[in-house]
Amino acid sequence: xxxxxxxxxxxxxxxxxxxxxxxxxxxxxxxxxxxxxxxxxxxxxxxxxxxxxxxxxxxxxxxxxxxxxxxxxxxxxxxxxxxxxxxxxxxxxxxxxxxxxxxxxxxxxxxxxxxxxxxxxxxxxxxxxxxxxxxxxxxxxxxxxxxxxxxxxxxxxxxxxxxxxxxxxxxxxxxxxxxxxxxxxxxxxxxxxxxxxxxxxxxxxxxxxxxxxxxxxxxxxxxxxxxxxxxxxxxxxxxxxxxxxxxxxxxxxxxxxxxxxxxxxxxxxxxxxxxxxxxxxxxxxxxxxxxxxxxxxxxxxxxxxxxxxxxxxxxxxxxxxxxxxxxxxxxxxxxxxxxxxxxxxxxx
Numbered sequence: 001x002x003x004x005x006x007x008x009x010x011x012x013x014x015x016x017x018x019x020x021x022x023x024x025x026x027x028x029x030x031x032x033x034x035x036x037x038x039x040x041x042x043x044x045x046x047x048x049x050x051x052x053x054x055x056x057x058x059x060x061x062x063x064x065x066x067x068x069x070x071x072x073x074x075x076x077x078x079x080x081x082x083x084x085x086x087x088x089x090x091x092x093x094x095x096x097x098x099x100x101x102x103x104x105x106x107x108x109x110x111x112x113x114x115x116x117x118x119x120x121x122x123x124x125x126x127x128x129x130x131x132x133x134x135x136x137x138x139x140x141x142x143x144x145x146x147x148x149x150x151x152x153x154x155x156x157x158x159x160x161x162x163x164x165x166x167x168x169x170x171x172x173x174x175x176x177x178x179x180x181x182x183x184x185x186x187x188x189x190x191x192x193x194x195x196x197x198x199x200x201x202x203x204x205x206x207x208x209x210x211x212x213x214x215x216x217x218x219x220x221x222x223x224x225x226x227x228x229x230x231x232x233x234x235x236x237x238x239x240x241x242x243x244x245x246x247x248x249x250x251x252x253x254x255x256x257x258x259x260x261x262x263x264x265x266x267x268x269x270x271x272x273x274x275x276x277x278x279x280x281x282x283x284x285x286x287x288x289x290x291x292x293x294x295x296x297x298x299x300x301x302x303x304x305x306x307x308x309x310x311x312x313x314x315x316x317x318x319x320x321x322x323x324x325x326x327x328x329x330x331x332x333x334x335x336x337x338x339x340x341x342x343x344x345x346x347x348x
Contacts, residue, residue: 007102020168125273162328166309166312168252170308172233191210242290250262259303262286263286285298
């Protein structure tokens with residue numbers, strides 16, 4: 001079997017899912033080519049698992065801090081180039097297209113009659129979730145952006161629907177609890193503004209990951225360049241994490257057993273929904289800015305226990321290798337079997 005795996009590269013969570021799936025698919029003897037869109041190739045890193053991958057421009061949000069800049073998003077995307085890329089994408093020889101919410105591969109499969117499945121958090125919004133954001137409008141947007149024949153939606157809970165657990169790798173480091181150590185990952189915000197907002201909390205050590213070339217320290221502020229291993233090492237040893245509401249990082253924080261303070265990107269409906277559901281499950285607190293008075297309360301909260309999700313990659317790779325014969329309902333039921341969902345609900 002040969003598949004084309006399309007990945008929306010605007011968020012690191014999409015790429016992480018593909019990294020987790022890559023060895024599972026290889027173990028099943030499946031030949032995989034990868035296509036990434038939504039981010040300039042020079043801004044991609046740690047891409048060794050994907051071999052000689054393809055890149056397309058695709059579609060992306062443009063941010064100003066933790067807020068979507070709609071004028072830039074409308075003017076800097078290129079719909080005509082997207083259409084050309086969809087039409088030109090050669091799918092001959094592929095038995096299946098897998099899309100992690102990637103529009104070029106998904107639409108090309110639809111137009112050219114190639115079977116397709118979607119594996120992404122966004123496909124969970126095809127179901128009604130316990131929030132104020134999901135519904136008919138968001139479901140229609142998901143279908144329009146990256147349509148697939150079978151949609152594997154991922155979330156922290158199944159909510160009695162055919163929703164699957166997060167697709168994340170096992171922890172890279174053993175989880176410890178360094179009191180008063182906090183990891184901050186707000187990549188679209190100015191590090192200087194982050195430092196100013198957190199300056200009143202002198203009794204805590206903040207490890208702020210930002211677009212810098214070399215690490216440096218300023219008192220209790222520790223600025224670090226983006227690094228997957230370095231970030232996970234700090235995440236594993238911290239007490240809590242302050243971050244936007246991307247699904248991948250939040251899932252990793254739950255798995256490591258960290259308290260979570262999340263700042264959803266304004267105008268990004270998926271993140272706003274994630275923040276609501278995170279609070280609904282008692283997995284973290286949501287704030288609207290780093291000036292929120294809730295930060296002081298959150299810093300004093302106890303650190304939760306780690307929660308290990310089941311090995312979804314192996315199940316999905318086996319399902320794909322079998323020709324996707326089992327229904328999504330049966331597959332989801334088997335994946336969640338034996339997982340005590342009540343352990344996820346925490347008091348914060």
